[in-house]
Amino acid sequence: MKKIILILIIGAISILTVSAQEQDKIKKRITYSFGADIGIPAGYVSNYSSLVAGASLQAEYPAFKNLGITASAGYLDFIAKRGGKGVPFIPLLLGLKYNFTPKIYVSGQAGMSFYAGRDNGDGSGGGSGEKYFTYVPGLGFHTSKHFDVLFKYESVYIASSSRTYSSAGVRISYNFNLN
Template sequence: MVMKNSFKISALILAFAGLGFGAKAQTATTTTTTTTTTTTGGIRYSIGVDAGIPVGNFKDNYKWNLGGSVQADIPVYKNQLFVTVNAGYNNIFGKKDIGGIAGVDATDFHLIPVKAGLKFFPIENFYIQGEAGAAFLLNKSDVGANKSTAFVYAPQIGVQFPVSKSSFIDAGVRYEATTKYATGVDQSKVNFIGLRVAYGF
C-alpha cells in the first residue's frame, strides 16, 4: 500500500513539473511586472511545502499535517486576477493513546487534494485566494472510512514577492476543509489551518 501510494504521488508531481517546465521552455521571453516576472503567456508556476494544525472535531484525533503542492496561476485580467490550479499531498498525523488509553492510536490520513480557484491581488504583492475541488483519501480502509473522495474548499490570504527577475516566493495562510469521509461521523471531516511557502518561477 505504501509503495503504491508513493508511486501515485510521485507520478502526479512529475506530471505537473513536466507541464510547468514544458510550458516555460516554449515561452522563453520574459516581461517584468510589478509583482514578479512571468513568461509571455503570463502563467506562473510554484512548488511549495504545506503544513497545518487540525481544528474542529478533527483535532480530537489528529495533531498536525505536512505535505507539498504544485500550483499554476493563469492570468485572467492584467496582473491582478488569476485562475489557479493546485494539486498536492498531505499526511495528517494521528494522535497516540487517544482518550488516555495506551495503544489506542489514530491512523494517519493520506490525502491528495486537487483544487482550482481564483487569486486576486487588491494591492501589489498581497492576494486573496479561494479554491475548491476534490480530496482523494489513499488509505480509506485503514482509517475506517467508507468514502475515498470528498469535496474540499480552501480560502487563503498571502503575499507574493520577487527574489529575482524570473522567480518569486509565495507565502499564504489558509483554512482548508472537506466533507465527511465516513457517513455520519463528524470527526471524518478534515479541517485545518494551513501554511504554504512556495518557490515560484
C-alpha cells in the first residue's frame, strides 16, 4: 500500500511539474530585433580603416527569469581609409544576455565570421567564405519597449595571419515579437 501511495504522489508531482513547465513555455516568447551597427576600429585595423558599419538580425529566447539565449547574423564592414577596399564579414553568433534590471543588461556572444570579400593579396583577409573566430561582449540599455542600445566590443581573429579585426561600437535596434 505504501508503494502505491508513493507512486501516486510521484505521479501527481510529475503531472503538476509538467503542467507548470507548459504554462511557462506559453509565456516565453522569442524576441526578435534588427539593428544598425557602427563603430571605431581598434588596434591594428585602425591603420587602414576609419569606420566600421553594418547591420544585424537577432533572436532571443528567455531561458530563465533574467537570462536569455541569443542567436544573431549580420554584416560588418571595416571601411577602408582613402577610398580603398574595405574588409567585410558575415558574423554568425550565439550567446547569453543577462538582465540586471528591466532597463540594463550585459551580453556576450561568440561564433564564426565569414569573410565576405575577395582576397586582395595583402593578407588583410582570406578568400571569400573563410571563417574566423569572433566574440562580442557588451553592455546594453532598453531605452523603450521596442528600442535598445548596446555598447559593444567586437573582435574577429584571423589565425592564419595572427591579426585581429576589432572595433568598439554601438548597436541600435528595434525589438519585436511575432505573436
